[in-house]
Amino acid sequence: MTKFIKxxxxxxxxxxxxxxxxxxxxxxxxxxxxxxxxxxFSLKWYADxxxxxxxxxxxxITVTIALLASFFxxxxxxxxxxxxxxxRRRPQAAMMTLTNIPMTMPDIVTGISLMLLFIFTRVxxxxxxxxxxxxxxNIPYVILSVLPKLKQMNRHSYEAALDLGATPGYAxxxxxxxFVMPGVITGxxxxxxxxxxxxxxxxxxxxxxxxxxxxxxxxxxxxxxxPTMNALSALMFVALLILLLAINRRATxxxxxxxxxxxx
Amino acid sequence: xxxxxxxxxxxxxxxxxxxxxxVMVAANVRQNRGVKRSLFAYPYSxxxxxxxxxxxxxxxxxxFTDRSGQFTLENFRTFWDSNHEMNKQLAELGFDPAALGGAxxxxxxxxxxxxxxxxxxxxxxxxxxxxxxALFMADRQFRLGxxxxxxxxxxxxxxxxxxxxxxxxxxxxxxxxNSILTALGLPRxxxxxxxxxxxxxxxxxxxxxMVFPVYNALSKQDYRLSEAAMDLGASPILTFWRVTMPxxxxxxxxxxxxxxMPSVTTFFIPRVLGGxxxxxxxxxxxxxxxxxxxxxxxxxxxxxxxVLILMSLTLLRKVDPEGEGGSTI
Amino acid sequence: MKKxxxxxxxxxxxxxxxxxxxxxxxxxxxFNWEDYIDEEVIRLFEEETGIKVNYxxxxxxxxxxxxxxxxxxxxxVVFPSxxxxxxxxxxxxxxxxxxxxxxxxxxxxxxxxxxxYDPGHVHSVPYMWGTVGILYDTTRVAxxxxxxxxxxxxxxxxxxxxxxxxxDTLGVALKYLGYSINSxxxxxxxxxxxxxxxxxxxxxxxxxxxxxxxxxxxxxxxILAVMWSGDAQYAINLNPDLAYVVxxxxxxxWVDGMVIPREARNVDNAHAFINFLSRPDIAQMxxxxxxxxxxxQAAIELMGEDYAQNPNLNPSQETIDSCEFxxxxxxxxxxxxxxxxxxxxxx
Numbered sequence: 001m002t003k004f005i006k007x008x009x010x011x012x013x014x015x016x017x018x019x020x021x022x023x024x025x026x027x028x029x030x031x032x033x034x035x036x037x038x039x040x041f042s043l044k045w046y047a048d049x050x051x052x053x054x055x056x057x058x059x060x061i062t063v064t065i066a067l068l069a070s071f072f073x074x075x076x077x078x079x080x081x082x083x084x085x086x087x088r089r090r091p092q093a094a095m096m097t098l099t100n101i102p103m104t105m106p107d108i109v110t111g112i113s114l115m116l117l118f119i120f121t122r123v124x125x126x127x128x129x130x131x132x133x134x135x136x137x138n139i140p141y142v143i144l145s146v147l148p149k150l151k152q153m154n155r156h157s158y159e160a161a162l163d164l165g166a167t168p169g170y171a172x173x174x175x176x177x178x179f180v181m182p183g184v185i186t187g188x189x190x191x192x193x194x195x196x197x198x199x200x201x202x203x204x205x206x207x208x209x210x211x212x213x214x215x216x217x218x219x220x221x222x223x224x225x226x227p228t229m230n231a232l233s234a235l236m237f238v239a240l241l242i243l244l245l246a247i248n249r250r251a252t253x254x255x256x257x258x259x260x261x262x263x264x
Numbered sequence: 265x266x267x268x269x270x271x272x273x274x275x276x277x278x279x280x281x282x283x284x285x286x287v288m289v290a291a292n293v294r295q296n297r298g299v300k301r302s303l304f305a306y307p308y309s310x311x312x313x314x315x316x317x318x319x320x321x322x323x324x325x326x327x328f329t330d331r332s333g334q335f336t337l338e339n340f341r342t343f344w345d346s347n348h349e350m351n352k353q354l355a356e357l358g359f360d361p362a363a364l365g366g367a368x369x370x371x372x373x374x375x376x377x378x379x380x381x382x383x384x385x386x387x388x389x390x391x392x393x394x395x396x397x398a399l400f401m402a403d404r405q406f407r408l409g410x411x412x413x414x415x416x417x418x419x420x421x422x423x424x425x426x427x428x429x430x431x432x433x434x435x436x437x438x439x440x441x442n443s444i445l446t447a448l449g450l451p452r453x454x455x456x457x458x459x460x461x462x463x464x465x466x467x468x469x470x471x472x473x474m475v476f477p478v479y480n481a482l483s484k485q486d487y488r489l490s491e492a493a494m495d496l497g498a499s500p501i502l503t504f505w506r507v508t509m510p511x512x513x514x515x516x517x518x519x520x521x522x523x524x525m526p527s528v529t530t531f532f533i534p535r536v537l538g539g540x541x542x543x544x545x546x547x548x549x550x551x552x553x554x555x556x557x558x559x560x561x562x563x564x565x566x567x568x569x570x571v572l573i574l575m576s577l578t579l580l581r582k583v584d585p586e587g588e589g590g591s592t593i
Numbered sequence: 594m595k596k597x598x599x600x601x602x603x604x605x606x607x608x609x610x611x612x613x614x615x616x617x618x619x620x621x622x623x624f625n626w627e628d629y630i631d632e633e634v635i636r637l638f639e640e641e642t643g644i645k646v647n648y649x650x651x652x653x654x655x656x657x658x659x660x661x662x663x664x665x666x667x668x669x670v671v672f673p674s675x676x677x678x679x680x681x682x683x684x685x686x687x688x689x690x691x692x693x694x695x696x697x698x699x700x701x702x703x704x705x706x707x708x709x710y711d712p713g714h715v716h717s718v719p720y721m722w723g724t725v726g727i728l729y730d731t732t733r734v735a736x737x738x739x740x741x742x743x744x745x746x747x748x749x750x751x752x753x754x755x756x757x758x759x760x761d762t763l764g765v766a767l768k769y770l771g772y773s774i775n776s777x778x779x780x781x782x783x784x785x786x787x788x789x790x791x792x793x794x795x796x797x798x799x800x801x802x803x804x805x806x807x808x809x810x811x812x813x814x815x816i817l818a819v820m821w822s823g824d825a826q827y828a829i830n831l832n833p834d835l836a837y838v839v840x841x842x843x844x845x846x847w848v849d850g851m852v853i854p855r856e857a858r859n860v861d862n863a864h865a866f867i868n869f870l871s872r873p874d875i876a877q878m879x880x881x882x883x884x885x886x887x888x889x890q891a892a893i894e895l896m897g898e899d900y901a902q903n904p905n906l907n908p909s910q911e912t913i914d915s916c917e918f919x920x921x922x923x924x925x926x927x928x929x930x931x932x933x934x935x936x937x938x939x940x
Contacts, residue, residue: 006400010412013397017419017471020430023440024422027433034831035433036812054648076308083305095305097574100521102316104573106529108550109566112559113319119663120322136315139308144522148481148514168301182484186476193420207667208624208649208660217425219627219650221804224827225429226628233422240421244414252410350931354779364783371934432805438812457800539800540757541793543937554655555759556930557923 021237028230035227045231054216055232061127062196062212069134070191076135077142077191078184082176084143085150099140110137111204118205126207133205134195141194142187149183150176281321285313327563339564346371349561372548376569379545380576382459383527386466387474390523391516393467394474399508401475402482413479416472428465428536435461435537457539465533470526474519481515482508520580525573545569621862622647624657624668626849629721631882638869644862661686665856669863675710675848676760678717679921687716688855694864697871700891704910708848709918717850718867719888721880723822724846724908724916725761726839728807728829733816741769741840744817745788750797754809754818755789757801759933760919761845762789765819768842775920779928786932790939801937810835821847822905823885829905830884837905843915848888 028046032039049055084095102110114133118125153176161171177184199214206212211219217229289306330336342348347369351361397416401409419427434440435455442452455461485508493503531546543551545565552562627650635646649668651657654677661671661681673681681687692698698718711717729738735748744753744765756762764774766785776782792798799815800806807824809815811832820828825837851870853863869875876892886906887893893900893907901907922929 010400020427021419023433024426024430034808034811036808037831079304080308083302086301098312100577103525104570106546106549113323116322117319144518148518151514182480186480189417196421197424217423219652222652223628233426240418248411248414349927353927359779364779371938374938437814540802
């Protein structure tokens with residue numbers, strides 16, 4: 001009985017999350033241009049997608065920036081979390097405040113402040129500056145994902161490893177990292193998510209020639225977002241769903257063989 | 265409007281900041297007698313100094329100066345009394361401020377309070393909705409748990425504007441939900457253009473940020489602890505309350521942090537789902553920077569909001585049982 | 594690990610310092626609103642002249658101003674709205690147009706040849722224009738709407754969409770009260786704000802929005818909406834029950850124009866682009882795609898009866914005369930913004 005309630009609850013929550021997505025995808029098949037009026041089923045927006053260089057460019061930029069930014073943010077953030085965890089009370093509190101600061105800044109302030117930085121240092125805005133900005137706002141999320149795992153870890157494991165003769169580097173790789181890996185992955189996923197969707201910060205830290213998907217969609221909002229964008233989102237959704245489920249399948253399979261094949 | 269010439273005191277402050285950083289690194293190495301794990305955090309702090317602190321100092325520069333670059337505290341006064349600048353100008357133009365602008369304008373303060381309140385509600389709802397979800401997914405006997413977690417994040421990869429607009433199609437007076445209601449013969453409901461819709465949009469947007477850290481904290485918990493508790497006679501509920509929940513607290517704190525702070529600065533959702541009927545602080549700041557072209561007041565408002573949020577988070581950290589030493593076994 | 598990170602960081606910083614390459618003589622950098630040109634036009638231009646068009650987009654005049662101020666030389670042709678043009682002229686961001694290179698400018702309608710926002714027509718060539726008025730659902734009103742007063746009466750309680758834009762909405766209230774939309778008189782502005790606050794407190798307004806309104810009107814979400822003429826045409830095309838009117842008290846007429854920034858690097862190409870867009874057949878193609886009003890007399894003649902008979906896109910001279918341009922209101926901006934804040938904050 002409780003199992004039923006638990007499953008039911010999860011289904012409800014997932015429904016809540018996915019109903020708008022379904023609506024979004026349905027709209028991509030609307031022959032008409034306005035979401036207010038359904039004018040029949042059509043695939044023309046999907047065809048349009050591949051003929052629009054602006055969209056394909058933006059997609060390329062969005063995905064590469066998201067991948068690169070989450071990569072670097074994860075490295076820097078994980079290292080930082082490990083470092084912060086090892087700090088004493090006072091410096092640790094100071095570092096946590098530092099970590100929180102970017103998250104309290106509204107997007108527009110982050111965007112404008114970074115823009116000011118680039119103007120002040122005479123750095124030309126473009127792809128690289130946008131990447132730097134993305135890494136900057138992603139790192140705190142990585143830290144906040146990895147830190148709880150570090151706190152959960154048995155604090156003596158690392159020292160025990162050192163006592164048993166491991167070098168700090170070895171202990172790090174074999175003791176700490178495996179334990180915090182879920183946090184690292186979560187952090188990476190969150191970073192990727194945030195980068196995919198950001199528009200305000202991207203807008204101010206890039207040049208108008210280098211647009212990502214979000215800034216492109218936002219700029220369409222004035223005249224009306226064409227269902228082409230919905231079509232793109234639908235395709236991305238399907239692609240990502242398949243990709244992630246495939247990865248997950250392999251991970252669970254690997255996990256199962258490890259548990260079944262390893263010694264008890 | 266944007267002054268490229270920063271006065272000596274601003275440049276001096278920035279150089280001091282970098283110098284201070286260098287000193288800190290040296291002190292740490294000296295104190296620990298060599299490279300220790302804590303040094304791992306220093307690349308990060310350097311990055312933050314360059315890409316967060318210095319830009320923040322630039323914002324502070326605008327907050328503490330007026331249009332001509334002179335030092336002033338007036339911008340903060342405008343936060344408290346949103347009519348302040350206007351009353352000054354009215355007086356200059358020869359009009360009587362009392363008759364026109366009148367009393368202290370509470371627009372900025374009201375908006376900030378409203379935003380903090382909405383962010384608080386959003387966080388609480390996310391916690392009450394998200395914790396059980398994370399709990400059920402982390403259940404060891406539930407094999408699909410990890411897969412479901414992935415399903416949680418995928419909607420977040422759909423563009424935020426498109427998702428919010430999709431909600432419009434659902435909630436509008438002529439939207440899908442109301443169409444279904446009318447088809448069933450039920451009266452229409454006003455589901456949009458109000459604070460409830462904005463709250464819905466916010467929860468929708470931030471729920472996964474609560475679920476993830478909590479799930480992470482719960483999934484790797486040593487299940488033997490709760491088994492032991494139940495063997496000793498505790499009911500499932502008591503076990504949860506005394507064993508599982510406290511151990512998940514770091515994850516909960518992370519979740520609250522990742523939801524509360526960004527949600528105070530939400531913009532776009534109040535406009536689209538709330539019908540622009542009430543501004544939230546994020547919209548206000550954007551309007552001040554762009555439409556009003558007032559970077560000074562905008563910067564001051566941002567600083568005030570940041571300080572308030574940081575303060576409330578410091579209070580939160582006092583609740584964190586970190587001081588007790590984390591895992592005890 | 595740390596070393597690797599630092600190396601990568603240094604490499605990235607170094608990369609970003611690479612200065613911009615010298616501009617290829619066969620390029621023109623255009624900065625325009627989204628979806629504000631027929632892509633076919635760009636293609637034809639590139640074909641006929643061999644000049645490559647770098648097409649960039651902005652969302653708001655304010656965003657555009659920030660970009661133009663902070664990236665001098667990045668843009669050759671920009672499409673600001675009238676009041677933004679005034680601001681740019683005041684900040685000395687533009688250069689005068691050499692009309693010997695833009696002969697097609699002669700097709701501009703007479704009443705736009707010496708506009709307030711650009712006296713003597715020195716810095717700009719008009720691109721598209723329109724009015725602000727009321728879009729309404731003819732099936733749900735008792736009689737055709739003809740006055741701003743309809744927005745403030747209880748008859749349409751809860752079914753009115755206003756624009757989420759300080760100048761436009763305060764302007765509507767000012768016009769209704771008989772004042773100028775560019776009023777600098779605090780008493781007048783306050784009266785307008787009070788009217789709007791009362792309207793909000795009486796529950797007459799459903800929402801303050803900008804972009805979303807036209808789709809909502811198509812769906813029948815509201816009865817009245819303040820709207821720009823071009824958006825109104827879009828809505829009417831999709832829902833023939835809707836109608837648009839410029840109220841008798843007068844309104845705002847707006848123009849989006851083409852300007853060349855002072856620091857532009859491809860000045861000749863910029864002139865060529867502007868000239869191309871002003872060519873009658875090209876202007877006609879563009880206008881039929883965008884469906885706003887065209888300032889190009891020759892193009893209008895080419896578009897025939899459909900356009901000429903459309904009162905939304907082709908209003909009478911009388912209507913035009915009752916409308917005003919927005920002027921840059923930098924010196925009273927604080928007044929407008931503060932009063933607007935009060936309107937938004939009113940419960």
